Amino acid sequence: MGIHGGSDELYWSDNVDGQYTSKGGYNFMRMLLSYDAPSSSTSAPLRPAFWKKFWATQALPRCKETSWRAISGYLPLKERLFRPRVDVDPGCSFCATHWETEDHFFLQCPATRQIWFASPGAIRADSFSCFRDFWAVVALQGDGDFLALVQATVYAIWEARNQVNFQQRPLMVHSVLSRVESLLAEVSVRDNGGEATVAAPARWKRPAQGTIKCNFDASFKEGDVSRLGMIARDHEGAIMATACSFQFHTISSLLAEPMSMRWTMQLAIDLGFRRICVETDCVYLFRSWHATGEGRSYLSSILRDCRLLLSGFDHFTVSFVRRTGNVVADFLAKNVKTYANQVWVEEVPAPVLPLVISDIT
Ligand SMILES: [Zn+2]
Incomplete structure (x- = not known):
């Protein structure tokens, strides 16, 4: 047992x-x-x-x-x-x-x-x-x-x-x-200390100056493939990069989210971002990241990989936003059908543009 x-x-x-x-x-x-x-x-x-x-x-x-x-x-x-x-x-x-x-x-x-x-x-x-x-x-x-x-x-x-x-x-x-x-x-998501209750923001917010915010998401469908989407923006809402990818052998949507975070972190390192905030709409991932101690589940092993990547950054935080604040990453994960990793530096694919604009207006 x-x-x-x-x-x-x-x-x-x-x-x-x-x-x-x-x-x-x-x-x-x-x-x-x-x-x-x-x-x-x-x-x-x-x-x-x-x-x-x-x-x-x-x-x-x-x-x-x-x-x-x-x-x-x-x-x-x-x-x-x-x-x-x-x-x-x-x-x-x-x-x-x-x-x-x-x-x-x-x-x-x-x-x-x-x-x-x-x-x-x-x-x-x-x-x-x-x-x-x-x-x-x-x-x-x-x-x-x-x-x-x-x-x-x-x-x-x-x-x-x-x-x-x-x-x-x-x-x-x-x-x-x-x-x-x-x-x-x-x-509602409890904050890091586990005492005060904070309502998660419903809209995308700009990061502090000097920090790049990377929103990511994953979409999972039967057949153990998940698709990942990411958009990186600076404190003015200017686009630093967008990307999408896919991942085989995903067991569930709950594991697709941490896989997406690991991919986002690696991508941010490759793009030379040193100060980042990664943002998820998956409350379970957010809580697991902030939980103390190490589990032995598959989720924990992915989070361990993420912690190993921390040395690539001068500043790193994980924040939580409601789905309504994560629509660009969600769209990229759901709608860009590709079996190649794609990165657009300082650009977005055209269909995503209206969503990006609505985030900052
Ligand atoms: Zn039965």
């Missing part, structure tokens, strides 16, 4: 090949011992400390509510409907090969497993047999942001399941992950 905390150092596995921490192991053993039957899906009580942490996260209320209903057995999963009403097909909405119970649907189902594993936490949900144990370990090993990610993911999985059943929309893993990203982005 193991879980990878995506945004920080909180990682634990019972695999003793160096990942094991005695404190994590001790806590986990203690948790198991406190249960009468840890492998049963109905008998593991969650303690008051768990619920305190659970309700204190920054996730949207509807994500917490759905997660709470899932943990408490109040979601109308088919197995539950089947019990009093024999005419309901109890099969899982995603795979149809198992009964739709919480344990199967949220942890064991092949479709759900893919979603968890492709998420920034790279969570091995199928290593848990009991949904409540899963939550207990998530709360024990992860911080509040990680718990919020799990709450948003449960909500998005449940929403996708209802779309499959009631709107005949096929399940697409990347859509679920994009949905998680947008649910997290709806929450």
Whole structure:
């Protein structure tokens, strides 16, 4: 049983090949011992400390509510409907090969497993047999942001399941992950210190004099290719460069964003920009960058690459803007179809110009 905390150092596995921490192991053993039957899906009580942490996260209320209903057995999963009403097909909405119970649907189902594993936490949900144990370990090993990610993911999985059943929309893993990203982005971003709450700007703002702001974005579609877009502007809003690129082997949209940041940083170094601010509209990336400690997820490895590039700059910051303030990079990522890396120095491709002008007027 193991879980990878995506945004920080909180990682634990019972695999003793160096990942094991005695404190994590001790806590986990203690948790198991406190249960009468840890492998049963109905008998593991969650303690008051768990619920305190659970309700204190920054996730949207509807994500917490759905997660709470899932943990408490109040979601109308088919197995539950089947019990009093024999005419309901109890099969899982995603795979149809198992009964739709919480344990199967949220942890064991092949479709759900893919979603968890492709998420920034790279969570091995199928290593848990009991949904409540899963939550207990998530709360024990992860911080509040990680718990919020799990709450948003449960909500998005449940929403996708209802779309499959009631709107005949096929399940697409990347859509679920994009949905998680947008649910997290709806929450206002805490500042670096984690205390004051600041509203993210909705419009693009000029950087300080002497600094070049590089807005970047990524667009991801099924087929593991993501497209990247970047625009660099100075304190007057003058264009220093625009660029687009593509990346193979992207697992999810949430990983496409950090890949785009790494690409942007490398590009800025190549273009000779020494003082830059890179700006993203991906709240999860923004938070992960500012989180302390190092995780062991794929996301953390990309962020490690980014930190290695820091030596190429005299000044470097990461800022967050709403999507409405990142339209140029978004357009470049979505609309410039190319399998070549393209850079326009002090220029923009013509279709982008109106968006650039509207940013500064
Ligand atoms: Zn299933």
